[in-house]
Amino acid sequence: MQRKRMNWLRSMIFKAFLLFISLLMEYTSLILAQEPNGIVTWIKKKTGPGIYNITKVDDAERLLTSETKLVLGFLNSLVGPESEELAAASRLEDEVNFYQTVNPDVAKLFHLDPQVKRPALVMLKKEAEKLSVFDGNFSKSEITEFVFANKLPLVTIFTRESAPLIFESTIKKQLLLFAISNDSEKVLPIFQEAAKLFKGKLIFVYVEMDNEDVGKPVSEYFGISGTAPKVLAYTGNDDAKKFVLDGDVTLDKIKAFGEDFIEDKLKPFFKSDPVPETNDGDVKIVVGNNFDEIVLDESKDVLLELYAPWCGHCQALEPTYNKLARHLRGIESIVIAKMDGTTNEHPRAKSDGFPTLLFFPAGNKSFDPITVDTDRTVVAFYKFLKKHASIPFKLVKPAAASASKAESSDAKDGIESSAGDAKDEL
Secondary structure, eight states, rough: HOOOOOOOHHHHHHHHHHHHHHHHHHHHHHHHHSSSHHHHHHHHHHSSSSSSEOOOOOHHHHHHHHHHHHEEEEEEEEESHHHHHHHHHHTSSSSEEEEEOHHHHHHHHHHHHTSOOSEEEEESSSSSEEEEEEOSSSSSHHHHHHHHHHHHHHHEEEEETTTTHHHHSSSSOOOEEEEEEEGHHHHHHHHHHHHHGGGGOOEEEEETTTTTTHHHHHHHHTOOSSSSSSEEEEEEETTEEEOOOOOOOOOHHHHHHHHHTTTTTTBBOOOOOOOOOOOOSSSSOOOOHHHHTTTOTTTTTEEEEEEEETTTHHHHHHHHHHHHHTTTOTTEEEEEEEEETTOOOOOTOSSSSSSSEEEETTTOOOOOOOOEEEEEEHHHHHHHHHOOOOOOOOOOOOOOHHHHHOOOHHHHOOOOOGHHOOOOOO
């Protein structure tokens, strides 16, 4: 009996293994059908030596015409520590092929002096900057850093295909040039010259603003409008700070701007709608440029809604939010406000989705705001404010007639009698 059970268990494990292999082969076949060359190269890199030997000049010449970018190591031997370091670096880089040679004539074709001290290393690209020469220690880590810093063009044109290379690079800080296609011939060469000064420190990106597919939405995301060329610095996805270069796009200005960016000397830029000419409503309108004045006023307890015009949940909340503001209009210490989170930004207004409700207590504006996590009713919001407001407040009861009318209106709007004192005040 025990043997039969063991045989049955082995049979089931074997069948499960066969099913796994079958599914894996099916998935791999599907991927290979879509992108065979890329997958084959990836598998070879991860499982094979990672580098290819070039011993003949004819092979080198064919390579130079077929590859768009490559790395060549000019070594003392095709086996041993130098080759092992190069191979280890190659396995960390999926987008560039690595080659090695000991033939001085091959090295010469790759713009290396045949008499150069070995090991030597170069990267070749079919870009404006064709040659990059390695000058670090011949180790896996430094070779990898060299390739990461040099594999992108001096200026990368922002496309759907290049976006992952930009945002997944180990170099996080970016300088972006926004320009329409007609202006690119004038400003792009200037931008390329500036890029040479910051290799390995900044990624330079060109966004074609009048490209409907990619350029226009990217420009809108970064808050860039108009048609004049504009340079913007971006810290990457971690904290997403932006900085704008004022004035004309010149080499000297980009150089100074880039140096200040690296040294964290720039003042961040935040998107903002125009400041409202009047702001007398029960719900105050906050934009990027009046955020400090309204929300960070230390004398006020401020409830802020971050919303999006297209958000259905925001639209459903609006009548309740407006009603809360109406009830509290007579309380000088409380501000009920809202900000369109799609067209305005501020470092103190972080949102994971819409609507987001944040409370900024008076006298504590240097601390992070309190996220409002309560029922979306007037009574629940009121009770939250009574609990968290730094400045105590109490509604003044209206005259009997007005009170009767207000209570009738509240009942229609669904305020439950179980709300107790909060309902009585409202």
